Every structure is written in C-alpha cells, then in structure tokens.
Amino acid sequence: MVNLQNVFFDYGEGETLKNISCRIDKGEFVAIVGANGAGKTTLCKLLNGLLKPSSGSVVINSMDTRTTKTSALAKSIGFLFQNPDRQICKNTVREEILFGLELAFKDKGLIEERLKNTLSTFGFQGDSNPFNLSRGERQRLALASLIAVEPEILILDEPTTGFDYMEAMKTMGTIKELNDKGATVIMICHDMEVVLDFAERVLVLAEGTIIADGQTREIFRKEEALEQASVLPPQLVQLALRLGEGFEDVFSVDEMASAIINRMNKERTFEHERFSGLCTG
Amino acid sequence: MKGFLDYVPGNSFLHKLNPLTKLVLALMICVACFISENHILLVAIILLNLAIAKAAGILSRGLMLLKGLTKISLVIFLLQLLFIRGGDVLITLPLNLLITERGVAMxxxxxxxLIGATMPLALMLSITQMNDLSNVLVTKLKIPYKYAFTLTTAMRFIPIFANEMSGIIEAQASRGVELDTRNIFKKIKFVLPLCVPLLITSVKKIEGSAISAEIRGFHLRTRESCYKGYPIRKSDVGVMFFSAFLVFSAIIISGV
Known part of the structure; x- marks a missing residue:
C-alpha cells in the first residue's frame, strides 16, 4: 500500500531525510515519533506527493508520487495539517464538509448521506460559521471533512494539538473507527499516551533517519532509541521500566494494578513461608 | 520568489552602509529609471543592480528577482506592444491591432x-534589517515611530503571507483541489476561494501583532528610545554622491 525505497530528501540546506525505507500495509495504524526537526512532517508530505524525493521512490497504491499529481493522490489520501485554518475555506460547516465530498464524489445521494452522518458523528451545527469555532473545534472540522470522504489512507500531523483530554479521546476514537473499517492511519504525534493507546506500530525518527520501527509496546521498551530521538515513553511505562522484573508487560493502568497485586501476593507468600520456616525451626 | 524580501546576513561593504544611504541609493536608481527612456542606460541600470547584488553576496537572489520580473514583463511587453501606437506601422494584425515603431520602443x-526600478528596492531590503530601517526613518528622517513601524511591519508581513499562502495551497491540493493543473483559467477558479483562509489568517496575525506590541509597551516608545547610532560615514557620502551622479547622468542622457 505505502512503499518507500531508499528515500532521500533535502530542502537545499542539507539532507532532511536520509535513506528511508519502509512499507506500511493496508489497515495499519502507524505513529511517527521524534523530536522537532527530525523530518516527520517532511516524511508525511512525501507520502501525499506535496514533496518529491530527491532520490529513491515513494509508491502509494501502485502510484509513484514523482509522476502523480497531489490532487490525484488526494482521492485515496486524506491529510490533516497542524493548522486547520489553512484548510477551512467555506462560510459554513456544512459547505466545508461538502467541499471535500464534492471533490471526491459525483453521486448526490451519497454526498448527502455522508454529510448527514459526518455532522451527527462530530456533533456539528451545519449552519455555524467555521471561523467562529474554537481552535480545537476547527481542527475537528478539518478532520471531519477528511473523514467524510473515507480515504483509504489518513495522514494526521499532530491531530490532538490544542485539544483537551476529552476532545482528544473523542477524535481519536473516530479515527480508530475509520481504521477498524480498513483505512490505513499514519499519525505524527508528540503525545505518547495517545500513541500507546491507539497506534499498533511506531516509527522513531531522529535526524532524518528511521532509528527504530516495530510494535508500539516493543518500541517503548527501547530506551536507547527513544532517548536518541528525544522521546520519553508514557509515565506508566517509565515506572514499569524502573520496577523491572514482573513489570515487563505493563502498558496500562489495569496491567500495572495486576502486576502490583501479583508482586504483593508473591512477597506475602514468601514472608509466610519464611515465618513458617522460623516457627518450625 | 519565496522569501525574496528576507534579510540575508553578511559583512559586505553594502551591508555596512547606513540604512538611509541604502534607501537613497535604491530610490535614486528608481528615479533614474523613470527619467530615462534610453534603452542602453536602462540595461546598464539593470546590470548595476546585478553588480550591487554580487557585491552584497546575494547574486543568486538578484538573478531570481530578474527571472521573476522577466516573466511578468513578458505579459506587460505584449500589452504595451499592442496598445501603444506611433511612428511607422511594422506589422498589421487582425482585429485592427497594429504593432508600431513607437509601440516596440516604448x-x-x-x-x-519595471525591472530596473523594482530590483533595487528588493535588494536593499535583502541587506537591511527592518529594525535598522525603522530606526533610521525615526531618528534621521524624523518620521513618527508609529508610521515607521507600520511601514516596516507591512514589508515584514509580505514573506509571512507568501509562506501562509503556500501552506494554504498545499492544504487545498491535499484535499484534491486541482491547483497543480496547467489550465490557467481552472487554476484561477481554484485559487479564488483560497483568499478566504488567507484573509482570515492575515486579520488574525495582524490582530495578534497589535496586541503583542501593545502589551510590550508600544505606546511608550519615542524617538529617544532608539539606543543604536546610525552615523553617516565617508562611504555613505560617497554612495550618496554616486546616487546623485546616476540621476544626473539619466537627466543628461535623456536630455530632459
């Protein structure tokens, strides 16, 4: 589905991306993490053809981005930018969602149905003015107009920036639903809690190269790679790493609770056995 | 021509000149261009602009400007060619359009x-810090700070808006808007709605700038607040004489 082969890219000021090779299959939920300036946004812009590789190839659904227009790639790729104000260009929420739908489909019935569903899923008033919404709501509207099209691949550049916890969870829930229906999600994220909760695979980027690629839980154990990329795992995982033996598989509150109870039970049994030994001795 | 007004740091003779001298030189080159109708002098002025760019270490920017202006000039050249009439008729075209001797010359x-007069201002802004320009306008030309600030802020915002527009175009192309089409009419149709996000962002940015200037004590700033001195050195006097000589030459050559 997404195939990058020996991709190099530079803006004319030294190489931003160096020898990137990776393959992302249909239905995967991938997070790209790394420090600011590591090349995450550049990598995503290469995926939808906004940037063309200096060398190497980027192939999306058998289409080479060097020979395919971004507007043609947009039929299968939805891209959410960090700044929603660059995307919103209509006077009402309804028109904004319709804009994306009309670019993608011709069937009026389908367009109306998708519009209705999107408005109800995101809880928007169709007639409200997008520019009167809060920053978080405008970001959700930008996302809604992408999700309405149900793209095969969804690329999200920091989708939860500016959201409170509830908004972030609600939005990520909607993205996860789309992923469950088979869409591939590629997300840049600085919130490691969100990465742990939603991503199945993580690419760690540092100084333009992928320094680690694997399952989310496996990556959060690679302290050295994360340190190199200036990324800290979620606090719960950091605590589990400090506690060591018996806490290797702890990645959630429930898992932490079970691990603590297990450790306490073991120690209680050990103390009991020691006390019994002393009494009989 | 992305970032064509951004300051390029350097240590050249031109960088070290007083901002006022650079402004005078740029304006005098413009004046010389408008006085003269002599093709050779105008070409010489364009070459002088490139020499200035080379001396300031920004030749690539100078050439980039020249390239951009040449593209715009082609359209203007065609229009002038068709609408200015005088002298002998060189070619007669359908729809009663004539290409005349004076039309070609003009x-x-x-x-x-256009090329000769636009380049010096852009080059001057590339080698002058906006703060220095604003300070010199206030201290030497006695322009109230409020107006100098407005002028420099307007210029500072040009590259910001250009950057914003390219971001908006990227966002819309990513949604499937065919901004990468080669059909110019289609492109205009698609670009027009983008004025809405640009306008909204611009107003927000301006409002933000005004608020941040206000909370940092903008109203307290006076002419005396400028602690940096901008002395006129011998080199500045030399360049000012050169500027005057340029205008004088244009007057003599054109016989005004």
Whole structure:
C-alpha cells in the first residue's frame, strides 16, 4: 500500500531525510515519533506527493508520487495539517464538509448521506460559521471533512494539538473507527499516551533517519532509541521500566494494578513461608 | 520568489552602509529609471543592480528577482506592444491591432524600467534589517515611530503571507483541489476561494501583532528610545554622491 525505497530528501540546506525505507500495509495504524526537526512532517508530505524525493521512490497504491499529481493522490489520501485554518475555506460547516465530498464524489445521494452522518458523528451545527469555532473545534472540522470522504489512507500531523483530554479521546476514537473499517492511519504525534493507546506500530525518527520501527509496546521498551530521538515513553511505562522484573508487560493502568497485586501476593507468600520456616525451626 | 524580501546576513561593504544611504541609493536608481527612456542606460541600470547584488553576496537572489520580473514583463511587453501606437506601422494584425515603431520602443522602455526600478528596492531590503530601517526613518528622517513601524511591519508581513499562502495551497491540493493543473483559467477558479483562509489568517496575525506590541509597551516608545547610532560615514557620502551622479547622468542622457 505505502512503499518507500531508499528515500532521500533535502530542502537545499542539507539532507532532511536520509535513506528511508519502509512499507506500511493496508489497515495499519502507524505513529511517527521524534523530536522537532527530525523530518516527520517532511516524511508525511512525501507520502501525499506535496514533496518529491530527491532520490529513491515513494509508491502509494501502485502510484509513484514523482509522476502523480497531489490532487490525484488526494482521492485515496486524506491529510490533516497542524493548522486547520489553512484548510477551512467555506462560510459554513456544512459547505466545508461538502467541499471535500464534492471533490471526491459525483453521486448526490451519497454526498448527502455522508454529510448527514459526518455532522451527527462530530456533533456539528451545519449552519455555524467555521471561523467562529474554537481552535480545537476547527481542527475537528478539518478532520471531519477528511473523514467524510473515507480515504483509504489518513495522514494526521499532530491531530490532538490544542485539544483537551476529552476532545482528544473523542477524535481519536473516530479515527480508530475509520481504521477498524480498513483505512490505513499514519499519525505524527508528540503525545505518547495517545500513541500507546491507539497506534499498533511506531516509527522513531531522529535526524532524518528511521532509528527504530516495530510494535508500539516493543518500541517503548527501547530506551536507547527513544532517548536518541528525544522521546520519553508514557509515565506508566517509565515506572514499569524502573520496577523491572514482573513489570515487563505493563502498558496500562489495569496491567500495572495486576502486576502490583501479583508482586504483593508473591512477597506475602514468601514472608509466610519464611515465618513458617522460623516457627518450625 | 519565496522569501525574496528576507534579510540575508553578511559583512559586505553594502551591508555596512547606513540604512538611509541604502534607501537613497535604491530610490535614486528608481528615479533614474523613470527619467530615462534610453534603452542602453536602462540595461546598464539593470546590470548595476546585478553588480550591487554580487557585491552584497546575494547574486543568486538578484538573478531570481530578474527571472521573476522577466516573466511578468513578458505579459506587460505584449500589452504595451499592442496598445501603444506611433511612428511607422511594422506589422498589421487582425482585429485592427497594429504593432508600431513607437509601440516596440516604448514596450521595451516600460519593461526595462519595471525591472530596473523594482530590483533595487528588493535588494536593499535583502541587506537591511527592518529594525535598522525603522530606526533610521525615526531618528534621521524624523518620521513618527508609529508610521515607521507600520511601514516596516507591512514589508515584514509580505514573506509571512507568501509562506501562509503556500501552506494554504498545499492544504487545498491535499484535499484534491486541482491547483497543480496547467489550465490557467481552472487554476484561477481554484485559487479564488483560497483568499478566504488567507484573509482570515492575515486579520488574525495582524490582530495578534497589535496586541503583542501593545502589551510590550508600544505606546511608550519615542524617538529617544532608539539606543543604536546610525552615523553617516565617508562611504555613505560617497554612495550618496554616486546616487546623485546616476540621476544626473539619466537627466543628461535623456536630455530632459
């Protein structure tokens, strides 16, 4: 589905991306993490053809981005930018969602149905003015107009920036639903809690190269790679790493609770056995 | 021409000149361009602009400007060629359009003037910090700070808006808007709605700038607040004489 082969890219000021090779299959939920300036946004812009590789190839659904227009790639790729104000260009929420739908489909019935569903899923008033919404709501509207099209691949550049916890969870829930229906999600994220909760695979980027690629839980154990990329795992995982033996598989509150109870039970049994030994001795 | 007004740091003779001298030189080159109708002098002024760019270490920017202006000039040249009439008729075209001797000469003059007069201001801004320009306008030309600030802020915002527009175009192309089409009419149709996000962002940015200037004590700033001195050195006097000589030459050559 997404195939990058020996991709190099530079803006004319030294190489931003160096020898990137990776393959992302249909239905995967991938997070790209790394420090600011590591090349995450550049990598995503290469995926939808906004940037063309200096060398190497980027192939999306058998289409080479060097020979395919971004507007043609947009039929299968939805891209959410960090700044929603660059995307919103209509006077009402309804028109904004319709804009994306009309670019993608011709069937009026389908367009109306998708519009209705999107408005109800995101809880928007169709007639409200997008520019009167809060920053978080405008970001959700930008996302809604992408999700309405149900793209095969969804690329999200920091989708939860500016959201409170509830908004972030609600939005990520909607993205996860789309992923469950088979869409591939590629997300840049600085919130490691969100990465742990939603991503199945993580690419760690540092100084333009992928320094680690694997399952989310496996990556959060690679302290050295994360340190190199200036990324800290979620606090719960950091605590589990400090506690060591018996806490290797702890990645959630429930898992932490079970691990603590297990450790306490073991120690209680050990103390009991020691006390019994002393009494009989 | 992304970032064509951004300051390029350097240590050249031109960088070290007083901002006022650079402003005078740029304006005098413009004046010389508008005085003269002599093709050779206008070409010489364009070459002088490139020499200035080379001396300031920004030749690539100078050439980039020249390239961009040449593209715009082609359209203007065609229009002038068709609408200025005088002298012998060289070619007769359908729809009663004539290409005349004066039309060709004037079209060249206008295009060379456009290039010659636009380049020095852009080059001057590339080698002058906006703060220095604003300070010198306040201290030497006695312009109230409020107006100097407005002028420099307007210029500072040009590259910001250009950057914003390219971001908006990227966002819309990613949604499937065919901004990468080669059909110019289609492109205009698609670009027009983008004025809405640009306008909204611009107003927000301006409002933000005004608020941040206000909370940092903008109203307290006076002419005396400028602690940096901008002395006029011998080199500045030399460049000012050169500027005057340029205008004088244009007057003599054109016989005004």
């Amino acid at each position: 079209a060249f003059v206008i295009v060379l003037r």
